[in-house]
Amino acid sequence: MHSNLVANHNPTMNILVCISHVPDTTAKINFTADGTALDPAGVQFVINPYDEFGLTKALHIKEAQGGTITVINVGPSTTEPTLRKALAIGADKAVRIDAIPTDAITVAKELKNHISANSYDLIICGQESIDYNGQQVPAMLAALLEQPFANACVGLSLENGTATATSEIDGGHATYKAPLPMVIGGKKGLVEEKDLRIPNMRGIMSARTKPLEVTPATEGEGPTKPVSFEKPAGKAAVKMVDAENVDELVRLLHEEAKAI
Amino acid sequence: MTSKKVIAVTGSGTPAAELGGYGADHIIQIGLGSTAMGIARQLKELSAEVSGIVIAGTSLGRSLAPALSALTGGALSTNTISLPLSASPLQVKRGTFSSKGIETIELNSTLPIVSFVPNSIGLEAVAGEGNIESRDVSSNDTLEVVSTEVASGKVALPEAEAVVSAGRGLKGPENWGMIEELADVLGAATACSKPVSDIGWRPHSEHVGQTGIQVNPNLYIAIGISGAIQHLAGVSASKTIVVVNTDPEAPFFKAADYGIVGDAFEVVPKLVNALRAFKAAS
Numbered sequence: 001m002h003s004n005l006v007a008n009h010n011p012t013m014n015i016l017v018c019i020s021h022v023p024d025t026t027a028k029i030n031f032t033a034d035g036t037a038l039d040p041a042g043v044q045f046v047i048n049p050y051d052e053f054g055l056t057k058a059l060h061i062k063e064a065q066g067g068t069i070t071v072i073n074v075g076p077s078t079t080e081p082t083l084r085k086a087l088a089i090g091a092d093k094a095v096r097i098d099a100i101p102t103d104a105i106t107v108a109k110e111l112k113n114h115i116s117a118n119s120y121d122l123i124i125c126g127q128e129s130i131d132y133n134g135q136q137v138p139a140m141l142a143a144l145l146e147q148p149f150a151n152a153c154v155g156l157s158l159e160n161g162t163a164t165a166t167s168e169i170d171g172g173h174a175t176y177k178a179p180l181p182m183v184i185g186g187k188k189g190l191v192e193e194k195d196l197r198i199p200n201m202r203g204i205m206s207a208r209t210k211p212l213e214v215t216p217a218t219e220g221e222g223p224t225k226p227v228s229f230e231k232p233a234g235k236a237a238v239k240m241v242d243a244e245n246v247d248e249l250v251r252l253l254h255e256e257a258k259a260i
Numbered sequence: 261m262t263s264k265k266v267i268a269v270t271g272s273g274t275p276a277a278e279l280g281g282y283g284a285d286h287i288i289q290i291g292l293g294s295t296a297m298g299i300a301r302q303l304k305e306l307s308a309e310v311s312g313i314v315i316a317g318t319s320l321g322r323s324l325a326p327a328l329s330a331l332t333g334g335a336l337s338t339n340t341i342s343l344p345l346s347a348s349p350l351q352v353k354r355g356t357f358s359s360k361g362i363e364t365i366e367l368n369s370t371l372p373i374v375s376f377v378p379n380s381i382g383l384e385a386v387a388g389e390g391n392i393e394s395r396d397v398s399s400n401d402t403l404e405v406v407s408t409e410v411a412s413g414k415v416a417l418p419e420a421e422a423v424v425s426a427g428r429g430l431k432g433p434e435n436w437g438m439i440e441e442l443a444d445v446l447g448a449a450t451a452c453s454k455p456v457s458d459i460g461w462r463p464h465s466e467h468v469g470q471t472g473i474q475v476n477p478n479l480y481i482a483i484g485i486s487g488a489i490q491h492l493a494g495v496s497a498s499k500t501i502v503v504v505n506t507d508p509e510a511p512f513f514k515a516a517d518y519g520i521v522g523d524a525f526e527v528v529p530k531l532v533n534a535l536r537a538f539k540a541a542s
Contacts, residue, residue: 023357025489025493026489026490029360038361104326105330105336132356132363134326134339135326139324140326143297143331144330147402148297149297150403151323167319172409173409174408175406175408177406178404192458222335223333223334223369224337225368226365227364227366228363229363230361231361232361232496232497235501235515238516238517240520241520246531246534249531250535253502257500259479
């Protein structure tokens with residue numbers, strides 16, 4: 001065999017992509033009358049955008065070197081259409097851990113239990129879900145699994161069982177190397193917006209017959225409890241300033257808003 | 261009687277003494293690990309000495325806080341925007357649904373961990389000096405830092421006190437000079453809308469909005485951005501919002517404190533001059 005082929009040989013990858021089921025980015029957010037939960041009336045749910053970049057990256061890896069993509073969600077049966085959509089986009093199988101989790105550590109522990117019982121080379125999460133915005137599950141999962149972790153990951157390449165990850169850090173970028181398996185908290189940049197895939201009819205049809213396994217929850221309640229939700233206070237009406245009079249804007253910013 | 265003490269942990273080589281001026285009684289300097297997970301393992305070693313942990317919501321802190329929570333079992337609130345509403349039970353407010361909602365959360369744990377959104381809590385200087393102690397705490401992680409690149413002389417977006425952001429109304433990347441000039445006179449970070457980063461006029465790291473960076477500066481100036489709901493979700497926590505747009509019907513005006521209907525190419529240079537005059541006079 002040619003030595004270069006040996007050096008560049010990449011084994012097929014068993015990839016897990018963690019999927020959150022979240023309100024669409026354009027959704028108007030309302031809470032139930034008692035203020036204890038999101039009011040789902042009229043809200044369309046989608047794959048968390050950060051996770052969608054991760055799923056698409058997983059498809060790119062699979063297409064380049066072969067492998068299997070499993071998508072997983074910790075949630076009630078209402079999240080299954082979102083998992084089916086991930087299957088229609090190209091994931092091979094789906095797992096739903098049947099729970100109504102109230103905090104990130106519970107989700108991370110359920111995921112850890114699944115991952116420990118299976119064997120994944122790479123675990124891709126979105127860096128955060130656009131509903132609870134905790135940015136907690138990926139780092140918790142990596143800590144529980146004792147696996148390396150790259151958050152805000154905008155670039156990932158794999159070679160010979162080693163990952164090279166580029167992450168956004170405050171004011172710049174960091175590049176990391178780690179042995180697989182590892183956990184990624186990904187975002188746009190892993191793939192570009194134009195790379196995202198819309199399920200086609202063939203994908204939707206095949207998603208119906210792909211396995212979606214439901215497993216019972218194993219963890220109890222976590223140590224945090226949501227008490228209530230509210231909408232932020234509305235803004236006062238905008239003050240318009242004449243385009244010819246920017247000095248007035250400077251005055252308002254200084255004297256009224258105390259912003260400069 | 262239990263004595264209450266504030267312990268600050270910093271890396272060696274950081275100016276530890278000034279932390280006493282913000283309420284730290286005791287300052288522990290350690291040789292910080294190079295990764296969030298490495299530092300989380302170090303802090304776990306120290307965690308037995310404290311009854312609560314506060315971590316800044318910087319890019320490092322956003323990985324460190326959840327890792328530490330998982331390692332210690334301490335209950336965690338991230339994206340926190342308020343001081344505690346009550347101490348027992350410990351309740352704080354945090355941003356959710358991309359700033360379209362605010363959650364009150366209760367942390368039931370002997371080791372609550374709270375990570376704050378940068379800029380959300382003001383600084384409070386106190387008279388005091390902390391005593392400084394150096395400690396050896398080993399760090400380990402299988403993640404290796406190959407390189408870091410941080411733009412020098414630029415204000416980091418997530419922590420910026422002022423942000424100047426521009427959208428497709430600028431018509432092309434070659435017109436960003438005046439945005440940088442406006443940012444420069446304000447000491448502001450520059451940012452952009454999602455379409456602008458998607459078409460490659462500006463880097464992704466400047467994309468502010470629901471799936472980009474969420475900011476909460478004192479002053480957010482939006483130039484030529486119409487104000488899609490996803491963009492507003494990333495900026496609505498800003499204290500003062502100024503919108504400049506040619507279209508009087510741009511939805512962003514509804515979310516703004518001050519608005520100017522006008523052409524960016526005329527308004528921005530005038531605003532730069534007016535701000536320079538203001539700075540010179542004050």
